Amino acid sequence: MDAVRRALRGFPALFCSRLKGAFPTIFFYILQFLLVSVLFGQRYIIVITCSTTLFQLRHKQYNSPWDYTRMFLVSLLLCLLAYAATRNVVLCVLLNLAVPVVLVFWKSSQFTPKGYLGFAMTFVFLELRPPTPEEFPTLFLATLFCSVLLLPALALHARLSPQAPDPANQLEASLLRLSRLLERLAREGDDAAARKELYDAAQTFHLMGHNRRRMFRLPDRERRYYHLFALLFQRASYLVTDEAAWLEARQNPAFPQVMDTLSRLIRRLQETRDPAGLEELAREVQELLDRSQLPQGRLRIFYRSVLHMLLLLCREPLSAARPPYRLPSRRELWMGLRQRLSSESFEFRFALRLAVVLSVSCTVSFLWDFEHTYWFPLHAFLLLQPSYEESAHRMVTRPVGTAIGCLLVHLVYPYLPGLPGVFVFSLAMIALMYCCTPGTWVHPIFSTSFALTMATLTVEKTEAIQLRLLYLAMAVALVLVVNRFLLPSRRDQQFTRNLRSLFYLQSVYWGVVGRSLREPVDPALFSELLSQFHMVHHEASAYIAQLPPEEGAGYHTLQLTMWNMFSELEQMECLVQTGALTEAEYRPLGELAAALRLRLSPPQESLAALTADGLPAGELRGMAQRYLENTRLLLTALPHM
Template structure:
């Protein structure tokens, strides 16, 4: 063997491993598509095969989720409703405009967010694809039956796949694994002190629980029974990050009593991990109460962390296994104004959901209306391409407008070469199924993905027309779609990353203001923990999205300033969360209550749009003492100068836009 051949063989070996991995992941989706395509084609005819793509996408995005009977009922209802709306949209031009403006908008508005930008994709594809080849009035009943059959097959496949996965795959205990890691990290903190490595791992665990607790946006109401539970774990890790993020604490050598406190928390976490029954958890809860009664730590960050950690563990044990849904406080008395305020915020053009929903609706309205009114061959390829090109972010759409034409051209070339060699209709179907199988193994948005989707579509179209005509039409409609999406993305509320970053900064400061308002309300009565956990989750997910943008900036002053600003906002929010903890724990002396309320009302106003008055805020006399004074002092120290930092970073982002 020559040495020169080794790199080539290694690359080939890596390519084979990658394909095997992709094929293993795509195999259930491929088999589902082929089986469903054959079922619909044989039972109803190829004219109704458009329902297969949307149904397959729903299977692809949902197959690894846990489903209840209620989920299946809602899934069936939504698919049938979208089928009816799609058929109504094809009855006239004005109905097409009306429904394509409203249905995609609502799907994005309620199914997507910047944390789950493609939450809309399954239902939206179902609606759009079902209106691309409108049935005649006498065929509508058959269309409904075909969609009902597809949805029933989808539900059976999801249930069967979930059962099979449960039997063949070891169910991951994410909570147990995270508790093991937390215990190990606390032990390490006791032995070594804080470090960037420990902080990053704790932060990663915190973000994972925030995302597990997060659900796509919906109107306030009954929350997922597991949502509050996951958010409690996220707060637990956040408080550990709060401790190790203190530079002074990282540098000092921990005295024996502090190491003992952290080791005690590590042992407690292991005890919680080992507790399997209600009786065992009750025993651990008694142990926590004893630890709270004996806290020999001096005032400062470690004492606050220690006690807040114990309180959070106690709350977790009380809610462990609880399945009752938690009602959001907006549904209580006086909640109507807050609900309306939140809806107005969602309808703001600064919000990701609003901007993308508008762009998607306009693109589909124009393309679907032209397809409906233009009596020409395969005009439905125009809205199909447009739907796949328009993406939540401007940058991703721009990327696809380059990669999709390249992949489409290569796919057309592949069909031009291979189609004459295919042995009749059976050969066409075999080749098409190979192409669609390879497509599901590829990453959407790359130039490779449209090679196989184009080869599948053009080959199937060649059963009813010349292959060269199908190739020409495919490229022609793609160019029209590129032109339409290019114009809409450029001139109609584009969602550029710089603008989204500025919007995220406003959201972060607004969440500070909302949390201070909650603190003020908490001084007069108890605040539902579901409300505070939702604010915490949103803050940390928005922060993560903003930091993700900052890390894409080139190394330099702008990136450093933006990173410093975000870390400042994160530290301030951590201090604010500790204020809320002290309030919940009843650790605020009665004489400090009025001063805290006045400070909370002031910061509720000033943090919504931070300006120079923020620099002049200081603690009242008598507020500097105790744990509360320690936390508030750190918060205000970070807040001073915040308005100047925000103005500088936003100005730099505006220049890049």
């Protein structure tokens, strides 16, 4: 009872907070509702949901001019495709198979699973109520009108409210942030908050780089910057997270001076704009590398690896002109296509389920000449989620909320004062819906109330309620079957695939390192692999964190070992990229890379027999020895899984 009373006392504050956060979306929806109703008629208010969804998803994010252009053009293209899908059953099946696959491959990944949602909802909603050829020009004009209205609405909100910063500014600000963190660590030593900030910053840049990937891995210099900055934070994060390494580094008398030197250089990089200044900074960094007198150990490795990263950043200044455009090689295109079309790929598994659900439900809706059959694909689209667990959750919460919404309309509708009352009640319901979290049982109460109230303009109230429940039951049955039998994405299964992916990425990375010893390799390829590894590792670690302690202990050791191994691999690759290896180190490193590439995916017992004895004494050999020590630790952790 005490918990209930506390919840009731806190409800007004919670509601006000939700209403304040949702107010821009609510206002934008109501404004469009009034304008579209007056200019085009009630039949075309379906287009409002599409533009409002894009506004809801994008109004708190940074939107570049290209983002605005893309939202506008893609919305119009999807309107044309949605109309084509309503022309005949063949186009209905083909487009509902093809469009969801393209949108998921283009906008979604296991790290941004709902990236497809805004554009996919536009396509699905615009084909729910097929227009006649005579009605389509009006529908297209209404879509064009809402798409045009969306752009100034986003721009105005960006000026009036805080939003995500411009990525270019974020890159420069992050250098100052790292400089201050290193200064703090030099003075205060161990700092849990600094450790978390370094790790979070590295993950943020990995995600920013990953989100800029293209369908066919087209070159992208901005993505390269994100990867380089992620690695810069990763170097610092690796040092302070490994307790033994951090203790060893802090005990070195040169520790404060090293941290201050790196802080100063990073600040200079942030402040320098002209090529001459960057060239001078690069010379200073190279001189520090040439006369570094630190003894072998973790502080030396950290110091030199950060200096190597600063060299790379001096060579790729943020203000430099873009390099000539280069088409990706056949090898890169085939690698990207093969990875995406694999049954292990998150994108392929989800895209296939979404395509089947939409093609079946939309085809049934197209062929079944009955009232409001479009509620069937609508429910199916909203019930199907990227993860099996979230879909299963929605198949419980949505029927509960829908039933309550039906009851609410049944009780309230008789007391609504005519057509004005219907519109006022509908707008109140949609406003409350935008205040709720999608996926909860509360959200469908208001969406159902809105849909049913508007449906009563064409059908009797009781019939509308019965149809709503019937189509929901059909959608639940369809999604249950598809999720059960067509490449389900359970979280435990995805975790197993992630573990396999971590081993595979290490193997691939060693293959690329071996190739880079023989011929120039585009640094973007290294960056892509690094980003992919750290994103997968982060997701796997999040899954382990929610396991019971006794079950997660073995996995935790495995994940930490894998992270240490890849961090050592990153630093060895950095030596290759910056030309820091001697001639005597090339051949033995190539042999070691070939052996590791073959034995890491899947991990084999023969890993324990590998040594770094062929490498001459020096920094590279120390890194390779630590890497191989971790492979042996990895083999001992595997049986406990």
